[in-house]
Amino acid sequence: MYTLLNLPPDDQECFELTLRQLYPEGVRCPWKLHEAVTVTATYLWCKCCRRKWSLKMQLGFGYSKLSWRQILALVICWLGKQSPGDIMVSTGLSYTTTLRWLERLRSRLPMEQDSLAGLLETDQSYLGRQKYHNQHIVMGLVDRQTNQVRLAEIPDCEQDSVEGFLDRYAVVGGLIFADAHGSHLGLREVGYDLDICNHSLGHFGPTNRIENVWSCLDRFTRRTRDRFMHQFLPGLLQEFQARRNHPEIFADPFTLLKSMAVPV
Numbered sequence: 379m380y381t382l383l384n385l386p387p388d389d390q391e392c393f394e395l396t397l398r399q400l401y402p403e404g405v406r407c408p409w410k411l412h413e414a415v416t417v418t419a420t421y422l423w424c425k426c427c428r429r430k431w432s433l434k435m436q437l438g439f440g441y442s443k444l445s446w447r448q449i450l451a452l453v454i455c456w457l458g459k460q461s462p463g464d465i466m467v468s469t470g471l472s473y474t475t476t477l478r479w480l481e482r483l484r485s486r487l488p489m490e491q492d493s494l495a496g497l498l499e500t501d502q503s504y505l506g507r508q509k510y511h512n513q514h515i516v517m518g519l520v521d522r523q524t525n526q527v528r529l530a531e532i533p534d535c536e537q538d539s540v541e542g543f544l545d546r547y548a549v550v551g552g553l554i555f556a557d558a559h560g561s562h563l564g565l566r567e568v569g570y571d572l573d574i575c576n577h578s579l580g581h582f583g584p585t586n587r588i589e590n591v592w593s594c595l596d597r598f599t600r601r602t603r604d605r606f607m608h609q610f611l612p613g614l615l616q617e618f619q620a621r622r623n624h625p626e627i628f629a630d631p632f633t634l635l636k637s638m639a640v641p642v
Contacts, residue, residue, distance in 0.1 A: 380631055382468055385450055392446035393419065396433065399632035408436070408642040431642045437635050438486055444471075444479075452479060453631040459602050477610075484613035486638040487620040488627075490528055495549035497522040499588040500556050502535055505599060505611065514611060516595070517543045520587045527591055527622045529615045537561045541568055555584040591622075 386392050397405060397417065405415045407424035414425040423430040434440055439449055448469050455465040466476045499520045506512040515535060519528040528547040532539040540561040548554065550569040556562040558576040565572045575581040582589065598618055603610065621628055627637040 380450075380454055382451055382454060385447065385454065387447070389445045389447050390419065392450050393433075396446060396450065396632070396635075400433075400636060407431075436639055436642050438482070438638055438640050450631060452476075453483075453634060456480060456483060457628060457631055457634060459598065461602060481610070481613050483638070484617045486640075487616055488624055488637075489616065490526075490619050490623060493547055493549045494519060494521045494524075494526055494528060495552050498548055498552050498554045499585050500540075500544065500548075500554055500562070501585060501588045501592070502532070502540075502559070503592040503595070505595075506608070512608065514608060516611075516615065518588055518591050518595075519544070519547050520591060522587060525587070525622070527619055529591075529595075529619055531611060531615070535559065535561050537564055541565070544568075544570070557585060594618075594622075 386395060404413060405417060405422065406413055407415055407422075407427055407429070408431060409424070409427050409429065412424050412426040416423040416425065421430045421432050432440060434442065434449075437449075442449075444452070448471065451469045452465065452471070455468050460468070462473060462476045462480060465471070465480075466473050469476070471479070499522065500518065502515055502517045504513050505516055506514055515532050516529055517532045517540065520526070530543055530547070532543055537560070541564075544554070544565070548570070551571070553571040553573060554562075554565060555573045555575065556565070558574050558578070562572070562574065573584055575584045577585075595618055598621075599614060602617075603614070624637075627634055
């Protein structure tokens with residue numbers, strides 16, 4: 379596992395390390411996989427295609443002034459769930475630049491669009507604090523068999539908002555486990571099988587998985603944000619879902635960079 383301690387101090391060494399990790403069998407051009415590639419500090423040139431491309435552009439850092447060491451340090455710190463303040467200290471970037479790049483990285487993570495079917499658990503949770511007028515409602519859905527998670531902000535806990543979320547992320551006809559909130563009681567009428575557990579009576583078993591999601595999301599938000607702000611909520615939810623649903627791409631910084639690479 380790469381850390382800031384074993385990251386090369388020289389920028390050129392970081393560039394060469396990135397090349398070795400992204401092209402373990404040798405650098406090939408992205409168009410026809412030619413091996414006749416000239417490598418320079420700013421671009422890569424295919425002698426056969428007579429075309430050049432930028433590795434920074436390929437990894438989504440095109441036109442940025444970040445050094446290769448700053449790029450790798452940023453990704454390593456982000457992979458380790460460090461807060462923007464800690465990342466700022468580790469990379470030497472400004473706080474504003476750190477926030478901007480974190481949002482850009484989150485936006486390139488996998489988007490979950492497909493619906494879940496089978497045995498599902500659903501619930502709502504509150505992020506932020508009401509006394510600071512910074513509280514928002516997040517609804518979640520968990521597939522018991524695959525542990526896939528779907529999260530989205532909803533405007534309120536009314537039945538229309540709950541059903542709108544489920545229409546988007548749950549296949550009609552599945553069995554949904556939920557608490558006894560009034561917005562869940564009408565789900566049978568719209569085609570879902572329903573199993574209700576009353577938390578006020580100490581009945582929590584059927585919704586343990588979704589409650590675990592809220593516990594993990596709360597810790598994740600507190601750890602990765604210096605303070606909670608509404609404008610960062612979509613990116614945080616996207617990152618949390620990607621970490622839960624695709625843990626393999628977070629194995630190391632170079633696997634993460636490969637998964638987020640953009641076409642040349």
